[in-house]
Amino acid sequence: MSPEILGLLIVAVTVTLLLMGMPVAFVLGGVALAFLVIFAGSGSLLMVAESLFGYLDNFALLAIPMFILMGATVAASRAGSDLYEAADRWVGRVPGGLVVSSLGACAVFSALSGSSPATCAAIGKMGIPEMRRRGYSDSLATGAIAAGGTLGILIPPSITLILYGIATETSIGRLFLAGIVPGLMLVGLFMAWSLIAARWQGGPAAAALPRFGWHDRFAVLPKVVPFLAVVVGVLYVLYGGVATPSEAAAVGALLCLVLAALVYRMWRPKDLWEVLRTSTREAVMILLIIATAELFGFMLSRLYVTQSLAQGIVGMNADPWVLMACINLFLLVLGFFIPPAAVILMTAPILLPIIIGAGFDPIWFAVVMTINMEIGLITPPVGLNLYVINTIAPEVRLQTILAGALPFMLCMVLGIVLLCLFPGLATWLPTYVMGP
Amino acid sequence: MDPFLRLTARLSTLSGIAAAGMIMAAVVAVCHMVATRYLFGHPTIWQTEFASYMVIAAIFLGSPYGLLTHGHVYVDLLPRLAGRRLRLAMALLSAALCLAVCGILAWLSIALWLDAWHGGWRSETLWAVPLWQPYLAMVVGTVLMCLQLLADIAGLASGARRPFGLTDAEVAP
Numbered sequence: 126m127s128p129e130i131l132g133l134l135i136v137a138v139t140v141t142l143l144l145m146g147m148p149v150a151f152v153l154g155g156v157a158l159a160f161l162v163i164f165a166g167s168g169s170l171l172m173v174a175e176s177l178f179g180y181l182d183n184f185a186l187l188a189i190p191m192f193i194l195m196g197a198t199v200a201a202s203r204a205g206s207d208l209y210e211a212a213d214r215w216v217g218r219v220p221g222g223l224v225v226s227s228l229g230a231c232a233v234f235s236a237l238s239g240s241s242p243a244t245c246a247a248i249g250k251m252g253i254p255e256m257r258r259r260g261y262s263d264s265l266a267t268g269a270i271a272a273g274g275t276l277g278i279l280i281p282p283s284i285t286l287i288l289y290g291i292a293t294e295t296s297i298g299r300l301f302l303a304g305i306v307p308g309l310m311l312v313g314l315f316m317a318w319s320l321i322a323a324r325w326q327g328g329p330a331a332a333a334l335p336r337f338g339w340h341d342r343f344a345v346l347p348k349v350v351p352f353l354a355v356v357v358g359v360l361y362v363l364y365g366g367v368a369t370p371s372e373a374a375a376v377g378a379l380l381c382l383v384l385a386a387l388v389y390r391m392w393r394p395k396d397l398w399e400v401l402r403t404s405t406r407e408a409v410m411i412l413l414i415i416a417t418a419e420l421f422g423f424m425l426s427r428l429y430v431t432q433s434l435a436q437g438i439v440g441m442n443a444d445p446w447v448l449m450a451c452i453n454l455f456l457l458v459l460g461f462f463i464p465p466a467a468v469i470l471m472t473a474p475i476l477l478p479i480i481i482g483a484g485f486d487p488i489w490f491a492v493v494m495t496i497n498m499e500i501g502l503i504t505p506p507v508g509l510n511l512y513v514i515n516t517i518a519p520e521v522r523l524q525t526i527l528a529g530a531l532p533f534m535l536c537m538v539l540g541i542v543l544l545c546l547f548p549g550l551a552t553w554l555p556t557y558v559m560g561p
Numbered sequence: 562m563d564p565f566l567r568l569t570a571r572l573s574t575l576s577g578i579a580a581a582g583m584i585m586a587a588v589v590a591v592c593h594m595v596a597t598r599y600l601f602g603h604p605t606i607w608q609t610e611f612a613s614y615m616v617i618a619a620i621f622l623g624s625p626y627g628l629l630t631h632g633h634v635y636v637d638l639l640p641r642l643a644g645r646r647l648r649l650a651m652a653l654l655s656a657a658l659c660l661a662v663c664g665i666l667a668w669l670s671i672a673l674w675l676d677a678w679h680g681g682w683r684s685e686t687l688w689a690v691p692l693w694q695p696y697l698a699m700v701v702g703t704v705l706m707c708l709q710l711l712a713d714i715a716g717l718a719s720g721a722r723r724p725f726g727l728t729d730a731e732v733a734p
């Protein structure tokens with residue numbers, strides 16, 4: 126069987142099993158095992174257990190459970206609400222300012238947590254009821270938080286950028302830096318749209334709100350500042366070249382646990398177990414997909430599917446930008462159905478040779494891919510953030526949330542277009558800080 | 562509830578608690594390393610390897626708990642749209658296929674573990690850990706996953722476990 130037909134067969138089987146509701150990790154592992162046995166002989170299984178162990182025996186991977194633990198700790202505390210309140214008191218006075226401050230709080234929280242649903246939940250719990258109470262429309266209130274939450278995977282630390290770094294052997298430090306400017310650009314675009322939407326809506330949302338005095342503004346800081354200090358510390362340690370991402374993440378996680386215990390009195394075993402339980406569950410899920418995705422990738426290259434696909438695409442001599450558009454469309458469709466972590470692990474190793482072959486920068490592509498994945502987080506049927514919002518505000522209908530999220534989605538598409546026009550948005554900062 | 566289902570649920574939960582403890586241990590080990598190396602300038606020997614092995618063990622020991630609590634991410638588009646009986650059929654088939662995957666992995670892990678045990682394999686580092694120790698977590702984890710999947714199938718068949726953990730309210734349009 127030619128590698129091309131084999132490739133199609135693998136895609137068909139994988140998609141069928143995924144649609145049937147089989148967990149992603151087991152689909153990847155199972156398809157890899159089955160195709161290895163059938164097309165490369167049962168002897169190829171002998172190394173599987175040792176390879177699985179080998180893929181996971183990588184110090185860089187430790188950053189994932191550690192950053193997840195750090196994010197889960199902050200998410201379980203009241204830090205999200207406090208952050209929201211701080212943002213409100215400092216910038217909430219501008220007309221439409223509550224949406225702007227919610228988006229700002231999302232951006233800051235993204236820097237505390239590498240996960241989008243966590244960001245969405247932490248800021249939304251406080252932000253959505255408050256915005257609705259003050260007269261913002263349901264669609265703007267929920268759409269803004271859904272979109273603001275997606276920043277979690279773009280603004281460092283970001284779980285998906287770590288995964289991309291591991292899957293493609295790209296520097297995680299550079300990837301994190303590359304996410305900062307585009308992240309801020311998206312925040313800006315989101316805020317601009319919210320101000321326009323609030324003004325259009327008129328009524329109480331557009332009216333100026335009571336002014337908070339300096340006393341109120343500073344009173345809220347003591348609870349927020351320690352966590353922000355941890356973030357700044359973690360980022361400083363990463364870029365000062367002092368420690369590796371895993372080391373920075375471990376120290377960050379421990380510090381956040383200690384701070385949560387001190388500031389929010391989360392020191393009872395029950396609180397600690399809840400944080401550990403949720404973060405372990407999430408980390409295990411992602412790491413198991415990493416291991417089986419590696420096995421899947423090994424199977425693809427063992428059967429020459431990856432190579433012939435890359436050759437075939439390079440041989441087509443297509444215009445690089447047409448190719449880039451096709452890849453983005455493909456990722457967008459995948460993102461509708463499969464969570465970002467799984468999409469990145471499954472496709473990044475296959476796409477990377479194609480991207481480099483077409484002359485694109487892998488760091489820049491990581492940012493484009495991440496924004497693309499962010500869109501998938503707020504589109505049905507598997508938009509995680511939509512479900513998070515649905516849990517926070519069950520009385521708002523999914524259609525309303527979607528209608529509110531749609532303009533923000535367009536902002537993200539605009540963001541991708543801007544990145545294509547000005548690749549420097551993503552590549553300037555990493556080059557400036559870490560050299561070419 | 563069936564005693565078998567209860568026993569496997571308890572085993573998977575215990576395994577999950579162990580996994581959480583191991584992640585915490587890895588965090589502490591890495592912090593210890595950071596302190597030793599950067600604050601006191603001492604060389605470090607065991608922490609990197611220990612933390613890696615702890616996280617690997619946590620992956621395999623945490624997976625049965627993930628199965629028990631539907632924590633492994635899956636595409637729930639069709640299961641949500643499907644009727645009650647089709648959904649049950651999909652859940653059963655999915656669990657049976659997962660069982661096959663875990664069965665093969667368990668068998669391969671046991672073979673690897675036996676090789677490491679008899680061959681006296683050690684990691685190629687200063688610390689030189691006997692490799693049967695970290696490999697053991699793979700064996701225990703994959704075997705427990707098989708047990709949990711058997712319990713899932715039994716539970717689905719008897720109606721004690723909802724397909725994909727979806728309640729009727731969640732699938733209603």
